[in-house]
Amino acid sequence: MSLRTELGVADPDDFYARLIELHEGLTTEQSHKVNAKVILMLANHVGDTDVLYEVLDYVEKDLGSDV
Amino acid sequence: MAKYGDIGKARQTSRQARRIYDFVKPPEIDSGAITHFPVVIAGGGPIGLASAIDLARYGIRSVVLEKYNTVSDGSRAICWAKRTLEILDRIGTSGRMMEKGVVWNQGWVYFGEETEPVYKFDLLPDKEQKFPAFINLQQFYAEEYLIDLFPQYPQTGIRWQNELTDVVNDTDKVIVTVNTPAGEYRLSCDYLIAADGHRSPAREALGLDFIGRVFEDNFLIADVRMKADFPAIRRFWFDPPFNPGQTSLIHKQADDVWRIDFQMGWDIDREEVMKEENIDAKIRAFLGSDLEFEYEWVSLYTFKCCRMEKFVHGRTIFAGDSAHLVSPFGARGANGGLQDVDNLAWKLHLVLTGAAPPHLINSYDDERILGAEENVMNSSRSTDFMTPKSEVSLAFRNATLELAKDFEFARRFVNPGRLSTPSVLDGSPLNTPDEDEFSDRQRPGAPCLDAPVYINGADAWFLNQLGSRFVGIYFSGDGSAPAELDAVGSGQIPVDTLIVTEAGNGGKHILDKNGLLHRHYDARPGTYYLVRPDQHVAGRWRKFNRVKVTNALARATGLAG
Numbered sequence: 001m002s003l004r005t006e007l008g009v010a011d012p013d014d015f016y017a018r019l020i021e022l023h024e025g026l027t028t029e030q031s032h033k034v035n036a037k038v039i040l041m042l043a044n045h046v047g048d049t050d051v052l053y054e055v056l057d058y059v060e061k062d063l064g065s066d067v
Numbered sequence: 068m069a070k071y072g073d074i075g076k077a078r079q080t081s082r083q084a085r086r087i088y089d090f091v092k093p094p095e096i097d098s099g100a101i102t103h104f105p106v107v108i109a110g111g112g113p114i115g116l117a118s119a120i121d122l123a124r125y126g127i128r129s130v131v132l133e134k135y136n137t138v139s140d141g142s143r144a145i146c147w148a149k150r151t152l153e154i155l156d157r158i159g160t161s162g163r164m165m166e167k168g169v170v171w172n173q174g175w176v177y178f179g180e181e182t183e184p185v186y187k188f189d190l191l192p193d194k195e196q197k198f199p200a201f202i203n204l205q206q207f208y209a210e211e212y213l214i215d216l217f218p219q220y221p222q223t224g225i226r227w228q229n230e231l232t233d234v235v236n237d238t239d240k241v242i243v244t245v246n247t248p249a250g251e252y253r254l255s256c257d258y259l260i261a262a263d264g265h266r267s268p269a270r271e272a273l274g275l276d277f278i279g280r281v282f283e284d285n286f287l288i289a290d291v292r293m294k295a296d297f298p299a300i301r302r303f304w305f306d307p308p309f310n311p312g313q314t315s316l317i318h319k320q321a322d323d324v325w326r327i328d329f330q331m332g333w334d335i336d337r338e339e340v341m342k343e344e345n346i347d348a349k350i351r352a353f354l355g356s357d358l359e360f361e362y363e364w365v366s367l368y369t370f371k372c373c374r375m376e377k378f379v380h381g382r383t384i385f386a387g388d389s390a391h392l393v394s395p396f397g398a399r400g401a402n403g404g405l406q407d408v409d410n411l412a413w414k415l416h417l418v419l420t421g422a423a424p425p426h427l428i429n430s431y432d433d434e435r436i437l438g439a440e441e442n443v444m445n446s447s448r449s450t451d452f453m454t455p456k457s458e459v460s461l462a463f464r465n466a467t468l469e470l471a472k473d474f475e476f477a478r479r480f481v482n483p484g485r486l487s488t489p490s491v492l493d494g495s496p497l498n499t500p501d502e503d504e505f506s507d508r509q510r511p512g513a514p515c516l517d518a519p520v521y522i523n524g525a526d527a528w529f530l531n532q533l534g535s536r537f538v539g540i541y542f543s544g545d546g547s548a549p550a551e552l553d554a555v556g557s558g559q560i561p562v563d564t565l566i567v568t569e570a571g572n573g574g575k576h577i578l579d580k581n582g583l584l585h586r587h588y589d590a591r592p593g594t595y596y597l598v599r600p601d602q603h604v605a606g607r608w609r610k611f612n613r614v615k616v617t618n619a620l621a622r623a624t625g626l627a628g
């Protein structure tokens with residue numbers, strides 16, 4: 001597995017609060033777009049397709065176990 | 068009448084008897100005299116009581132005015148943090164707190180139907196400490212233990228059923244008006260500590276208010292008495308089947324009493340919720356139908372997170388809930404308030420004895436506003452995670468919880484309450500910033516970490532050697548020390564020198580038994596720490612230098628900035 005799963009963000013509470021703040025006052029539609037932009041930018045930053053597909057595979061599989 | 072009827076709607080079916088204290092007619096009512104005290108303390112909650120004892124230990128005279136004739140009722144503080152126990156160790160009630168309290172270090176977090184926790188956390192990363200991460204004990208016990216200390220201190224006393232009704236905050240003194248069952252009278256003082264709780268009549272009398280008020284959800288808080296073999300762990304649920312879409316918590320207290328919280332959501336019918344059959348049904352759904360229990364106390368609360376803009380207003384100083392209010396999920400209320408006491412008492416002592424200038428008190432504002440901000444921020448963030456305020460916030464929250472099952476990083480994002488930690492007084496004007504290379508941990512402003520030591524042939528704890536006065540800690544390889552060490556400090560502000568050694572039998576020196584002090588304090592032979600009466604670091608150096616230490620002492624006492 002090349003995906004890093006231990007904590008990498010210096011202050012998770014700070015980051016989480018900032019993330020939620022970002023969505024304050026947005027419509028659901030706006031929030032979806034904001035999230036999409038965040039994902040695309042981070043994906044581009046990560047670059048490594050092994051890592052990116054690992055994430056997508058995990059989420060896809062996880063979705064399967066939900067239903 | 069419930070003492071805190073105004074914050075929680077209380078239903079009481081059985082309860083432990085609280086002690087009742089007698090009203091004694093104050094002499095001023097007949098004499099008409101305005102007695103002067105160096106310090107008057109409004110409010111006999113944990114913060115007012117601890118302030119009086121701490122001041123008395125410094126030899127400062129005070130009187131506590133308490134509106135009621137008893138200790139805390141209702142469901143209030145249960146979690147007392149390690150730093151609080153260290154402060155109470157200096158003040159004198161930690162032994163009884165430990166004897167009666169339930170020790171715990173761990174929190175477990177559950178999500179949905181899963182019966183296994185998604186996440187477990189340990190709150191005591193540093194082992195080998197005198198005190199555990201937390202104990203749980205009903206607030207009224209903590210108050211009773213403080214009250215029991217009063218007879219030992221002729222410098223202070225409690226006046227029960229003495230209600231502060233007015234404050235005149237002059238530049239040279241404060242005059243307070245006090246109402247009692249036998250009539251009204253006045254007292255004067257150099258400083259008024261307003262520890263009169265979240266509603267603070269003193270705050271109102273001065274026309275002051277809280278800022279940044281954030282309201283939290285409705286919580287049903289039940290203290291039930293039962294024989295149960297649940298672990299003494301803080302167990303917290305997100306979206307459990309017995310309280311869908313909400314959170315819940317169960318935590319053990321003394322006397323087989325358990326604290327159970329149910330988050331209720333915003334739109335509730337308060338009358339309906341408080342009906343006995345509805346409370347019963349909630350608790351039964353959680354505990355199962357076969358457990359026998361009795362109610363100790365049940366309240367419905369809404370919580371607020373906010374603070375005053377400034378805590379020092381001339382000669383009136385706010386401490387505890389009167390100054391800052393938080394939701395209880397970080398256990399930061401009383402724990403934060405006791406850090407106020409720890410911070411304030413030594414400063415008042417130095418100012419009232421003329422050893423330090425009055426503006427030293429202003430540093431209480433700098434340092435404790437920092438602490439209060441930290442507490443308000445952490446408590447608000449926890450409640451945001453528990454009560455997501457929008458659809459997308461809920462999606463992030465639930466995504467975090469789901470990821471937490473598989474990934475370490477996500478567990479660190481889960482926020483079921485960030486429990487009280489001692490605040491590091493970064494940026495305080497009393498700190499002397501490092502000029503030598505040191506690790507961060509015990510930087511200026513940090514509270515000293517405990518460690519097992521060996522002194523005069525006996526085991527002891529490091530923190531018990533510090534506190535209540537300035538101390539210089541000299542780390543010596545072989546037990547030798549420069550003679551100049553004793554030349555810092557003055558008659559009015561003495562500095563006690565402690566010598567820490569790494570090896571040998573210590574003698575009267577402090578032997579660092581397991582090397583913990585050297586590690587945590589990043590110490591080498593020659594390292595010197597100057598520590599304040601509240602056990603926070605004032606400054607540190609690789610090599611003792613009399614002038615530098617003297618300057619740091621002046622800075623830490625407001626004599627030089």
Ligand SMILES: Cc1cc2nc3c(=O)[nH]c(=O)nc-3n(C[C@H](O)[C@H](O)[C@H](O)COP(=O)(O)OP(=O)(O)OC[C@H]3O[C@@H](n4cnc5c(N)ncnc54)[C@H](O)[C@@H]3O)c2cc1C
Nearest residue numbers: 110112113114134144145146231264387388395400401402
């Ligand atoms: C459900 C709940 C759970 C909590 N859990 C925790 C926890 O686990 N850990 C924690 O640290 N904190 C907790 N807290 C917070 C904690 O209870 C408070 O922070 C703490 O009581 C504050 O102490 P205090 O002395 O400042 O104020 P109070 O305890 O409110 O005391 C103020 C005193 O002033 C008196 N008074 C009021 N007006 C006057 C007047 N005019 N004249 C004279 N006296 C007056 C009152 O009668 C009272 O005795 C919790 C609170 C709640 C509600």
